[in-house]
Amino acid sequence: MKYIIKFFSEIAIKSKPVRRRFVDKLAENIRAVLRDIDPEVVVRRHWDKLEVETAAGPVLQRQMVDALRHVAGITYVLEVQTYPLGELDEIVEHVLPAYARRLEGATFAVRCKRTGDHDFTSVEVERQVGGALLARTGATGVKLKHPDVTVDIEISKRTLYVVGERHRGIGGYPVGSIGPVLSLISGGFDSPVASYLTMKRGMRTHFLFFNLGGRDHEVGVKEVALYLWQKYGCNQRVLFISVPFEEVVAELLTKVQDSQMGVILKRMMLRVADRVAEDLEIDALVTGECVAQVSSQTLRNLSVIDEVSERLVLRPLIATDKEDIVRMATDIGTRDFAANMPEYCGVISVNPTTRARLERVQHEETRFDMAILDRALANARQTRIDRLAEEELEKLEVEVLSVPLAGATIVDIRHPEEEELAPLAVHNTVLKIPFYELHRKAADLPRDTTYMLFCGKGVMSRLHASHLQAEGGLAVKVYAP
Numbered sequence: 404m405k406y407i408i409k410f411f412s413e414i415a416i417k418s419k420p421v422r423r424r425f426v427d428k429l430a431e432n433i434r435a436v437l438r439d440i441d442p443e444v445v446v447r448r449h450w451d452k453l454e455v456e457t458a459a460g461p462v463l464q465r466q467m468v469d470a471l472r473h474v475a476g477i478t479y480v481l482e483v484q485t486y487p488l489g490e491l492d493e494i495v496e497h498v499l500p501a502y503a504r505r506l507e508g509a510t511f512a513v514r515c516k517r518t519g520d521h522d523f524t525s526v527e528v529e530r531q532v533g534g535a536l537l538a539r540t541g542a543t544g545v546k547l548k549h550p551d552v553t554v555d556i557e558i559s560k561r562t563l564y565v566v567g568e569r570h571r572g573i574g575g576y577p578v579g580s581i582g583p584v585l586s587l588i589s590g591g592f593d594s595p596v597a598s599y600l601t602m603k604r605g606m607r608t609h610f611l612f613f614n615l616g617g618r619d620h621e622v623g624v625k626e627v628a629l630y631l632w633q634k635y636g637c638n639q640r641v642l643f644i645s646v647p648f649e650e651v652v653a654e655l656l657t658k659v660q661d662s663q664m665g666v667i668l669k670r671m672m673l674r675v676a677d678r679v680a681e682d683l684e685i686d687a688l689v690t691g692e693c694v695a696q697v698s699s700q701t702l703r704n705l706s707v708i709d710e711v712s713e714r715l716v717l718r719p720l721i722a723t724d725k726e727d728i729v730r731m732a733t734d735i736g737t738r739d740f741a742a743n744m745p746e747y748c749g750v751i752s753v754n755p756t757t758r759a760r761l762e763r764v765q766h767e768e769t770r771f772d773m774a775i776l777d778r779a780l781a782n783a784r785q786t787r788i789d790r791l792a793e794e795e796l797e798k799l800e801v802e803v804l805s806v807p808l809a810g811a812t813i814v815d816i817r818h819p820e821e822e823e824l825a826p827l828a829v830h831n832t833v834l835k836i837p838f839y840e841l842h843r844k845a846a847d848l849p850r851d852t853t854y855m856l857f858c859g860k861g862v863m864s865r866l867h868a869s870h871l872q873a874e875g876g877l878a879v880k881v882y883a884p
Protein backbone atom coordinates (compact mmCIF):
# COMPACT_ATOMS: atom_id res chain seq x y z
CA MET A 404 0.00 0.00 0.00
CA LYS A 405 1.10 3.53 -0.73
CA TYR A 406 0.13 6.70 1.08
CA ILE A 407 0.53 10.25 -0.06
CA ILE A 408 1.14 12.73 2.70
CA LYS A 409 -0.13 16.24 2.06
CA PHE A 410 1.79 18.92 3.91
CA PHE A 411 0.46 21.60 6.19
CA SER A 412 -0.80 24.44 3.98
CA GLU A 413 1.42 27.19 5.45
CA ILE A 414 4.43 25.54 3.84
CA ALA A 415 3.41 27.11 0.54
CA ILE A 416 4.60 30.54 1.68
CA LYS A 417 8.04 29.37 2.90
CA SER A 418 11.33 29.95 1.13
CA LYS A 419 13.03 26.96 -0.49
CA PRO A 420 15.57 26.25 2.30
CA VAL A 421 12.95 26.63 5.04
CA ARG A 422 10.57 24.39 3.15
CA ARG A 423 13.28 21.78 2.72
CA ARG A 424 14.07 21.89 6.44
CA PHE A 425 10.42 21.42 7.43
CA VAL A 426 9.86 18.63 4.95
CA ASP A 427 13.03 16.84 6.12
CA LYS A 428 11.80 17.07 9.70
CA LEU A 429 8.37 15.75 8.75
CA ALA A 430 9.91 12.83 6.87
CA GLU A 431 12.14 12.06 9.87
CA ASN A 432 9.15 12.17 12.24
CA ILE A 433 7.05 9.93 10.02
CA ARG A 434 9.87 7.40 9.81
CA ALA A 435 10.32 7.48 13.58
CA VAL A 436 6.61 6.84 14.18
CA LEU A 437 6.03 4.20 11.51
CA ARG A 438 9.20 2.19 12.07
CA ASP A 439 7.69 0.87 15.31
CA ILE A 440 4.83 -0.60 13.26
CA ASP A 441 6.69 -1.64 10.11
CA PRO A 442 10.50 -1.55 10.31
CA GLU A 443 10.66 -1.88 6.50
CA VAL A 444 8.54 1.19 5.76
CA VAL A 445 9.86 3.49 3.01
CA VAL A 446 9.35 7.26 3.11
CA ARG A 447 10.15 9.23 -0.06
CA ARG A 448 10.40 12.98 -0.34
CA HIS A 449 8.90 14.96 -3.21
CA TRP A 450 8.59 18.72 -3.58
CA ASP A 451 4.85 18.84 -2.89
CA LYS A 452 4.26 15.64 -0.93
CA LEU A 453 5.78 12.68 0.85
CA GLU A 454 5.14 9.14 -0.21
CA VAL A 455 4.98 6.29 2.28
CA GLU A 456 5.15 2.71 1.08
CA THR A 457 4.58 -0.42 3.13
CA ALA A 458 4.20 -4.10 2.46
CA ALA A 459 2.48 -4.64 5.83
CA GLY A 460 -0.92 -6.32 6.03
CA PRO A 461 -4.30 -4.64 6.61
CA VAL A 462 -4.17 -4.64 10.45
CA LEU A 463 -0.79 -2.89 10.52
CA GLN A 464 -1.92 -0.60 7.72
CA ARG A 465 -4.79 0.61 9.87
CA GLN A 466 -2.39 1.23 12.74
CA MET A 467 -0.13 3.18 10.41
CA VAL A 468 -2.93 5.41 9.18
CA ASP A 469 -4.00 6.00 12.77
CA ALA A 470 -0.44 6.96 13.73
CA LEU A 471 -0.09 9.27 10.71
CA ARG A 472 -3.34 11.03 11.61
CA HIS A 473 -1.62 12.27 14.79
CA VAL A 474 1.66 13.42 13.26
CA ALA A 475 1.82 17.23 13.27
CA GLY A 476 2.50 18.79 9.88
CA ILE A 477 0.11 16.59 7.90
CA THR A 478 -3.22 17.84 6.55
CA TYR A 479 -4.22 14.72 4.66
CA VAL A 480 -3.16 11.11 4.37
CA LEU A 481 -4.31 9.68 1.06
CA GLU A 482 -4.42 5.96 0.36
CA VAL A 483 -3.30 5.58 -3.23
CA GLN A 484 -2.70 3.06 -5.96
CA THR A 485 0.02 4.03 -8.44
CA TYR A 486 0.35 3.01 -12.09
CA PRO A 487 2.69 3.93 -14.92
CA LEU A 488 0.86 6.64 -16.88
CA GLY A 489 -0.72 5.38 -20.12
CA GLU A 490 -3.36 6.77 -22.47
CA LEU A 491 -6.51 8.52 -21.30
CA ASP A 492 -8.72 5.42 -21.61
CA GLU A 493 -6.24 3.42 -19.53
CA ILE A 494 -6.66 5.96 -16.72
CA VAL A 495 -10.38 5.17 -16.70
CA GLU A 496 -9.67 1.45 -16.31
CA HIS A 497 -7.58 2.11 -13.21
CA VAL A 498 -10.06 4.49 -11.62
CA LEU A 499 -13.14 2.32 -12.14
CA PRO A 500 -12.31 -0.53 -9.72
CA ALA A 501 -11.25 1.92 -7.00
CA TYR A 502 -14.52 3.89 -7.10
CA ALA A 503 -17.27 1.70 -8.58
CA ARG A 504 -18.60 0.58 -5.18
CA ARG A 505 -18.48 4.00 -3.56
CA LEU A 506 -20.31 5.63 -6.47
CA GLU A 507 -23.36 3.38 -6.21
CA GLY A 508 -26.36 5.74 -5.80
CA ALA A 509 -24.11 8.76 -5.26
CA THR A 510 -23.30 12.02 -7.02
CA PHE A 511 -19.66 12.68 -7.81
CA ALA A 512 -17.06 15.01 -9.24
CA VAL A 513 -13.67 14.05 -10.68
CA ARG A 514 -10.71 16.19 -9.66
CA CYS A 515 -7.39 15.79 -11.39
CA LYS A 516 -4.12 17.41 -10.32
CA ARG A 517 -1.39 17.24 -12.93
CA THR A 518 2.31 18.11 -12.93
CA GLY A 519 4.68 17.56 -15.85
CA ASP A 520 4.25 17.71 -19.65
CA HIS A 521 1.41 15.72 -21.15
CA ASP A 522 -0.60 15.92 -24.34
CA PHE A 523 -3.86 16.27 -22.41
CA THR A 524 -5.08 18.74 -19.80
CA SER A 525 -6.44 18.05 -16.32
CA VAL A 526 -9.90 19.10 -17.49
CA GLU A 527 -9.77 16.57 -20.31
CA VAL A 528 -8.92 13.83 -17.80
CA GLU A 529 -11.80 14.91 -15.56
CA ARG A 530 -14.27 14.88 -18.49
CA GLN A 531 -13.19 11.53 -19.86
CA VAL A 532 -13.07 9.77 -16.49
CA GLY A 533 -16.31 11.42 -15.37
CA GLY A 534 -18.15 10.32 -18.51
CA ALA A 535 -16.95 6.74 -18.15
CA LEU A 536 -17.84 6.55 -14.46
CA LEU A 537 -21.32 7.89 -15.15
CA ALA A 538 -21.89 5.35 -17.90
CA ARG A 539 -20.35 2.34 -16.18
CA THR A 540 -21.24 2.68 -12.47
CA GLY A 541 -24.43 3.13 -10.48
CA ALA A 542 -23.66 6.84 -9.86
CA THR A 543 -26.71 9.09 -9.96
CA GLY A 544 -24.98 12.02 -11.60
CA VAL A 545 -22.11 14.48 -11.75
CA LYS A 546 -22.30 17.32 -9.24
CA LEU A 547 -19.43 19.75 -9.25
CA LYS A 548 -20.44 21.56 -6.07
CA HIS A 549 -20.71 19.46 -2.88
CA PRO A 550 -20.73 16.01 -4.52
CA ASP A 551 -21.24 12.92 -2.32
CA VAL A 552 -17.93 11.50 -3.56
CA THR A 553 -14.87 13.25 -4.96
CA VAL A 554 -12.86 11.07 -7.31
CA ASP A 555 -9.26 12.16 -6.78
CA ILE A 556 -6.63 11.57 -9.43
CA GLU A 557 -3.08 12.85 -9.50
CA ILE A 558 -0.72 12.70 -12.42
CA SER A 559 2.90 13.42 -11.73
CA LYS A 560 5.17 13.18 -14.78
CA ARG A 561 4.81 9.53 -15.85
CA THR A 562 2.94 8.24 -12.80
CA LEU A 563 -0.80 7.98 -12.23
CA TYR A 564 -2.04 8.12 -8.64
CA VAL A 565 -5.58 6.97 -7.95
CA VAL A 566 -6.62 8.18 -4.55
CA GLY A 567 -8.83 5.95 -2.41
CA GLU A 568 -9.60 6.78 1.23
CA ARG A 569 -8.60 10.23 2.44
CA HIS A 570 -7.85 10.78 6.14
CA ARG A 571 -7.60 14.18 7.75
CA GLY A 572 -4.41 14.90 9.71
CA ILE A 573 -4.02 17.34 12.58
CA GLY A 574 -2.19 20.03 10.56
CA GLY A 575 0.34 22.21 12.36
CA TYR A 576 4.12 22.04 11.95
CA PRO A 577 6.41 19.01 12.27
CA VAL A 578 7.34 18.51 15.94
CA GLY A 579 10.89 19.67 16.48
CA SER A 580 10.91 22.09 13.53
CA ILE A 581 10.42 25.03 15.94
CA GLY A 582 12.48 25.63 19.11
CA PRO A 583 11.85 23.72 22.34
CA VAL A 584 9.53 24.84 25.16
CA LEU A 585 9.06 23.79 28.76
CA SER A 586 5.42 23.10 29.56
CA LEU A 587 4.17 23.35 33.15
CA ILE A 588 1.78 20.45 33.34
CA SER A 589 -0.61 19.78 36.17
CA GLY A 590 -2.96 17.21 34.72
CA GLY A 591 -6.21 19.16 34.70
CA PHE A 592 -8.06 19.89 31.46
CA ASP A 593 -5.99 22.90 30.48
CA SER A 594 -2.27 22.20 30.68
CA PRO A 595 -2.36 18.95 28.65
CA VAL A 596 -4.30 20.79 25.91
CA ALA A 597 -1.81 23.68 26.03
CA SER A 598 1.05 21.15 25.71
CA TYR A 599 -0.68 19.48 22.77
CA LEU A 600 -1.04 22.82 21.01
CA THR A 601 2.66 23.63 21.33
CA MET A 602 3.56 20.16 20.04
CA LYS A 603 1.16 20.55 17.14
CA ARG A 604 2.72 23.90 16.29
CA GLY A 605 6.10 22.20 15.93
CA MET A 606 7.65 22.88 19.33
CA ARG A 607 9.52 20.08 21.03
CA THR A 608 7.63 20.16 24.33
CA HIS A 609 9.37 19.14 27.57
CA PHE A 610 7.23 18.64 30.68
CA LEU A 611 7.70 20.19 34.10
CA PHE A 612 5.65 19.11 37.09
CA PHE A 613 5.65 20.51 40.62
CA ASN A 614 4.72 17.91 43.15
CA LEU A 615 2.62 19.63 45.77
CA GLY A 616 2.25 16.41 47.76
CA GLY A 617 0.75 13.20 46.51
CA ARG A 618 2.26 10.29 44.65
CA ASP A 619 -1.03 9.55 42.90
CA HIS A 620 -1.07 12.99 41.38
CA GLU A 621 2.49 12.59 40.15
CA VAL A 622 1.72 9.22 38.55
CA GLY A 623 -1.41 10.69 36.95
CA VAL A 624 0.53 13.60 35.46
CA LYS A 625 3.29 11.31 34.22
CA GLU A 626 0.66 9.22 32.49
CA VAL A 627 -0.96 12.10 30.69
CA ALA A 628 2.45 13.48 29.61
CA LEU A 629 3.46 10.04 28.39
CA TYR A 630 0.18 9.67 26.52
CA LEU A 631 0.62 13.03 24.77
CA TRP A 632 4.20 12.21 23.87
CA GLN A 633 3.41 8.73 22.57
CA LYS A 634 0.52 9.96 20.49
CA TYR A 635 1.76 13.32 19.21
CA GLY A 636 5.44 13.58 20.14
CA CYS A 637 6.87 11.70 17.14
CA ASN A 638 9.51 9.96 19.26
CA GLN A 639 11.34 13.25 19.86
CA ARG A 640 13.56 13.12 22.91
CA VAL A 641 11.89 15.08 25.65
CA LEU A 642 12.25 15.28 29.41
CA PHE A 643 9.78 14.90 32.23
CA ILE A 644 11.01 16.91 35.17
CA SER A 645 9.46 16.51 38.57
CA VAL A 646 10.20 19.09 41.26
CA PRO A 647 9.28 18.35 44.89
CA PHE A 648 7.27 21.35 46.06
CA GLU A 649 5.87 20.11 49.39
CA GLU A 650 8.30 22.27 51.32
CA VAL A 651 7.31 25.30 49.26
CA VAL A 652 3.65 24.64 50.05
CA ALA A 653 4.39 24.28 53.76
CA GLU A 654 6.35 27.53 53.79
CA LEU A 655 3.58 29.38 51.96
CA LEU A 656 0.93 28.08 54.34
CA THR A 657 2.82 29.33 57.37
CA LYS A 658 4.44 32.52 56.10
CA VAL A 659 2.20 34.10 53.49
CA GLN A 660 -1.20 35.79 53.69
CA ASP A 661 -3.99 33.56 52.45
CA SER A 662 -5.22 35.90 49.71
CA GLN A 663 -1.73 36.17 48.15
CA MET A 664 -0.89 32.48 48.25
CA GLY A 665 -2.08 31.49 44.77
CA VAL A 666 -0.14 34.23 43.01
CA ILE A 667 2.96 33.60 45.09
CA LEU A 668 2.85 29.84 44.49
CA LYS A 669 2.75 30.48 40.73
CA ARG A 670 5.66 32.92 41.07
CA MET A 671 7.63 30.23 42.89
CA MET A 672 6.83 27.77 40.10
CA LEU A 673 7.89 30.23 37.43
CA ARG A 674 11.14 31.05 39.25
CA VAL A 675 12.08 27.38 39.28
CA ALA A 676 10.82 26.82 35.72
CA ASP A 677 12.92 29.74 34.55
CA ARG A 678 16.06 28.22 36.04
CA VAL A 679 15.32 24.75 34.66
CA ALA A 680 14.75 26.28 31.22
CA GLU A 681 17.99 28.23 31.47
CA ASP A 682 19.93 25.04 32.17
CA LEU A 683 18.30 23.31 29.23
CA GLU A 684 18.67 26.33 26.93
CA ILE A 685 14.95 26.61 26.40
CA ASP A 686 13.61 30.05 25.53
CA ALA A 687 9.94 29.79 26.51
CA LEU A 688 7.68 28.40 29.21
CA VAL A 689 4.11 27.23 28.62
CA THR A 690 1.15 27.21 31.00
CA GLY A 691 -2.50 26.24 30.62
CA GLU A 692 -3.82 29.47 32.05
CA CYS A 693 -6.83 31.12 30.53
CA VAL A 694 -7.92 34.60 31.44
CA ALA A 695 -10.96 34.79 33.75
CA GLN A 696 -11.42 31.00 33.89
CA VAL A 697 -11.12 31.22 37.64
CA SER A 698 -11.49 34.50 39.43
CA SER A 699 -7.77 34.75 40.21
CA GLN A 700 -6.73 34.41 36.55
CA THR A 701 -6.85 38.14 35.90
CA LEU A 702 -4.51 40.02 33.60
CA ARG A 703 -3.15 41.87 36.62
CA ASN A 704 -2.34 38.62 38.46
CA LEU A 705 -0.79 37.04 35.38
CA SER A 706 1.48 40.02 34.84
CA VAL A 707 2.58 39.95 38.49
CA ILE A 708 3.29 36.22 38.08
CA ASP A 709 5.25 36.76 34.86
CA GLU A 710 7.43 39.37 36.49
CA VAL A 711 9.71 36.70 38.00
CA SER A 712 10.50 34.99 34.70
CA GLU A 713 13.17 36.18 32.32
CA ARG A 714 11.71 33.93 29.72
CA LEU A 715 8.72 34.31 27.48
CA VAL A 716 5.64 32.69 29.08
CA LEU A 717 3.35 31.25 26.42
CA ARG A 718 -0.31 30.65 27.25
CA PRO A 719 -1.83 29.00 24.20
CA LEU A 720 -5.29 28.89 25.80
CA ILE A 721 -5.40 32.42 27.12
CA ALA A 722 -8.54 33.44 25.18
CA THR A 723 -10.24 30.06 24.83
CA ASP A 724 -13.63 29.21 26.32
CA LYS A 725 -13.68 26.36 28.82
CA GLU A 726 -16.12 24.34 26.72
CA ASP A 727 -13.80 24.60 23.73
CA ILE A 728 -10.90 23.42 25.90
CA VAL A 729 -12.93 20.44 27.09
CA ARG A 730 -13.89 19.69 23.48
CA MET A 731 -10.23 19.76 22.47
CA ALA A 732 -9.33 17.55 25.45
CA THR A 733 -11.98 15.08 24.25
CA ASP A 734 -10.66 15.13 20.69
CA ILE A 735 -7.04 14.59 21.67
CA GLY A 736 -7.88 11.95 24.28
CA THR A 737 -6.82 13.73 27.49
CA ARG A 738 -10.30 14.42 28.84
CA ASP A 739 -10.53 11.06 30.62
CA PHE A 740 -7.20 11.65 32.35
CA ALA A 741 -8.37 14.99 33.68
CA ALA A 742 -11.70 13.55 34.79
CA ASN A 743 -9.93 10.71 36.65
CA MET A 744 -6.98 12.68 38.01
CA PRO A 745 -6.51 11.85 41.69
CA GLU A 746 -7.23 14.66 44.12
CA TYR A 747 -4.13 16.43 45.30
CA CYS A 748 -3.31 18.93 47.94
CA GLY A 749 -3.05 22.41 46.47
CA VAL A 750 -2.71 25.87 47.85
CA ILE A 751 -6.21 27.13 47.50
CA SER A 752 -6.93 30.51 48.95
CA VAL A 753 -10.38 30.91 50.43
CA ASN A 754 -10.53 34.41 49.07
CA PRO A 755 -7.80 34.86 46.46
CA THR A 756 -6.79 38.29 45.31
CA THR A 757 -7.91 39.28 41.84
CA ARG A 758 -5.79 42.44 41.71
CA ALA A 759 -2.37 41.48 42.96
CA ARG A 760 -0.11 44.43 43.73
CA LEU A 761 3.53 43.80 42.97
CA GLU A 762 4.86 45.66 46.03
CA ARG A 763 2.51 43.77 48.35
CA VAL A 764 3.46 40.43 46.82
CA GLN A 765 7.15 41.25 47.02
CA HIS A 766 6.70 42.28 50.64
CA GLU A 767 4.97 38.97 51.45
CA GLU A 768 7.80 37.13 49.75
CA THR A 769 10.40 38.66 52.06
CA ARG A 770 9.12 36.20 54.70
CA PHE A 771 9.60 33.25 52.36
CA ASP A 772 12.91 31.41 52.72
CA MET A 773 14.19 31.30 49.13
CA ALA A 774 16.73 28.60 50.00
CA ILE A 775 13.73 26.25 49.79
CA LEU A 776 13.59 26.87 46.05
CA ASP A 777 17.28 25.97 45.72
CA ARG A 778 16.61 22.73 47.58
CA ALA A 779 13.58 21.94 45.41
CA LEU A 780 15.65 22.48 42.30
CA ALA A 781 18.54 20.40 43.65
CA ASN A 782 16.11 17.53 44.35
CA ALA A 783 14.34 17.73 40.99
CA ARG A 784 14.23 14.47 39.03
CA GLN A 785 14.84 14.75 35.33
CA THR A 786 13.98 11.71 33.22
CA ARG A 787 13.78 11.11 29.51
CA ILE A 788 10.09 10.51 29.03
CA ASP A 789 10.57 7.18 27.29
CA ARG A 790 12.47 6.00 30.38
CA LEU A 791 9.84 7.02 32.94
CA ALA A 792 8.64 3.50 33.34
CA GLU A 793 12.16 2.09 33.84
CA GLU A 794 12.76 4.69 36.51
CA GLU A 795 9.59 3.60 38.29
CA LEU A 796 10.60 -0.03 38.00
CA GLU A 797 13.99 0.63 39.53
CA LYS A 798 12.20 1.65 42.70
CA LEU A 799 10.20 -1.55 42.88
CA GLU A 800 10.47 -5.13 41.78
CA VAL A 801 7.76 -5.74 39.22
CA GLU A 802 8.12 -8.82 37.10
CA VAL A 803 7.93 -8.31 33.33
CA LEU A 804 7.03 -11.47 31.36
CA SER A 805 6.77 -12.00 27.63
CA VAL A 806 4.21 -14.82 27.91
CA PRO A 807 1.04 -14.78 30.01
CA LEU A 808 1.10 -16.91 33.17
CA ALA A 809 -1.47 -19.71 33.22
CA GLY A 810 -4.46 -18.63 35.30
CA ALA A 811 -3.44 -14.97 35.43
CA THR A 812 -5.93 -12.31 34.38
CA ILE A 813 -4.65 -10.01 31.66
CA VAL A 814 -5.67 -6.39 32.12
CA ASP A 815 -5.63 -4.61 28.77
CA ILE A 816 -5.08 -1.00 29.79
CA ARG A 817 -4.92 0.49 26.31
CA HIS A 818 -7.18 3.32 25.17
CA PRO A 819 -10.38 1.74 23.72
CA GLU A 820 -9.53 3.11 20.25
CA GLU A 821 -6.10 1.49 20.31
CA GLU A 822 -7.52 -1.75 21.67
CA GLU A 823 -10.08 -1.85 18.87
CA LEU A 824 -7.36 -1.48 16.21
CA ALA A 825 -5.42 -4.51 17.44
CA PRO A 826 -7.44 -6.70 19.83
CA LEU A 827 -5.39 -8.88 22.16
CA ALA A 828 -5.37 -12.59 21.27
CA VAL A 829 -4.57 -14.67 24.39
CA HIS A 830 -6.17 -17.64 26.09
CA ASN A 831 -6.32 -15.99 29.51
CA THR A 832 -9.23 -14.02 30.86
CA VAL A 833 -8.89 -10.44 29.66
CA LEU A 834 -10.27 -7.39 31.45
CA LYS A 835 -10.42 -4.18 29.46
CA ILE A 836 -9.74 -1.31 31.83
CA PRO A 837 -8.26 1.76 30.13
CA PHE A 838 -5.30 3.16 32.06
CA TYR A 839 -7.15 6.30 33.05
CA GLU A 840 -9.74 4.20 34.92
CA LEU A 841 -7.35 1.69 36.37
CA HIS A 842 -6.54 3.50 39.55
CA ARG A 843 -10.22 3.89 40.46
CA LYS A 844 -11.25 0.36 39.44
CA ALA A 845 -8.26 -1.44 40.95
CA ALA A 846 -9.75 -1.10 44.42
CA ASP A 847 -12.68 -3.37 43.44
CA LEU A 848 -10.66 -6.13 41.76
CA PRO A 849 -10.77 -9.52 43.53
CA ARG A 850 -7.51 -10.20 45.39
CA ASP A 851 -7.33 -13.96 44.67
CA THR A 852 -5.66 -13.80 41.26
CA THR A 853 -2.55 -12.42 39.58
CA TYR A 854 -3.06 -9.49 37.23
CA MET A 855 -0.80 -8.95 34.23
CA LEU A 856 -1.01 -5.48 32.78
CA PHE A 857 -0.75 -5.10 29.04
CA CYS A 858 -0.39 -1.97 26.91
CA GLY A 859 0.83 -1.39 23.37
CA LYS A 860 4.40 -0.33 24.08
CA GLY A 861 5.01 -1.76 27.54
CA VAL A 862 5.63 1.66 29.07
CA MET A 863 2.25 2.58 30.52
CA SER A 864 1.83 -0.96 31.87
CA ARG A 865 5.14 -0.74 33.75
CA LEU A 866 4.23 2.64 35.16
CA HIS A 867 0.91 1.36 36.45
CA ALA A 868 2.17 -1.97 37.67
CA SER A 869 4.73 -0.35 39.91
CA HIS A 870 2.11 2.08 41.16
CA LEU A 871 -0.45 -0.63 41.97
CA GLN A 872 2.21 -2.73 43.59
CA ALA A 873 3.37 0.19 45.72
CA GLU A 874 -0.18 0.62 46.97
CA GLY A 875 -0.15 -3.03 47.97
CA GLY A 876 -2.88 -5.60 47.98
CA LEU A 877 -2.79 -6.70 44.34
CA ALA A 878 -0.47 -9.27 42.79
CA VAL A 879 0.63 -7.42 39.65
CA LYS A 880 3.01 -8.26 36.82
CA VAL A 881 3.59 -6.83 33.38
CA TYR A 882 2.77 -8.73 30.20
CA ALA A 883 5.05 -7.39 27.45
CA PRO A 884 5.10 -9.82 24.51
Ligand SMILES: Nc1ncnc2c1ncn2[C@@H]1O[C@H](COP(=O)(O)OP(=O)(O)OP(=O)(O)O)[C@@H](O)[C@H]1O
Pocket residue numbers: 586587588589590591592593594595611612613614615672689690691692
Ligand atom coordinates in the same frame (compact mmCIF):
# COMPACT_ATOMS: atom_id res chain seq x y z
N1 LIG B 1 1.60 21.26 40.11
C1 LIG B 1 1.86 21.88 38.98
N2 LIG B 1 2.91 21.51 38.22
C2 LIG B 1 3.18 22.13 37.04
N3 LIG B 1 2.46 23.15 36.58
C3 LIG B 1 1.42 23.59 37.28
C4 LIG B 1 1.06 22.98 38.52
N4 LIG B 1 -0.03 23.61 39.01
C5 LIG B 1 -0.34 24.57 38.09
N5 LIG B 1 0.53 24.57 37.06
C6 LIG B 1 0.55 25.43 35.85
O1 LIG B 1 -0.18 26.61 36.14
C7 LIG B 1 -1.33 26.69 35.30
C8 LIG B 1 -2.51 27.28 36.04
O2 LIG B 1 -2.70 26.61 37.24
P1 LIG B 1 -4.11 26.15 37.79
O3 LIG B 1 -3.93 25.90 39.23
O4 LIG B 1 -5.16 27.11 37.34
O5 LIG B 1 -4.24 24.82 36.95
P2 LIG B 1 -5.05 23.53 37.26
O6 LIG B 1 -6.49 23.86 37.19
O7 LIG B 1 -4.49 22.90 38.48
O8 LIG B 1 -4.65 22.55 36.05
P3 LIG B 1 -4.83 22.65 34.51
O9 LIG B 1 -4.35 23.96 34.03
O10 LIG B 1 -3.98 21.55 33.99
O11 LIG B 1 -6.28 22.46 34.21
C9 LIG B 1 -1.56 25.28 34.84
O12 LIG B 1 -2.26 25.28 33.60
C10 LIG B 1 -0.17 24.74 34.71
O13 LIG B 1 0.41 25.17 33.49
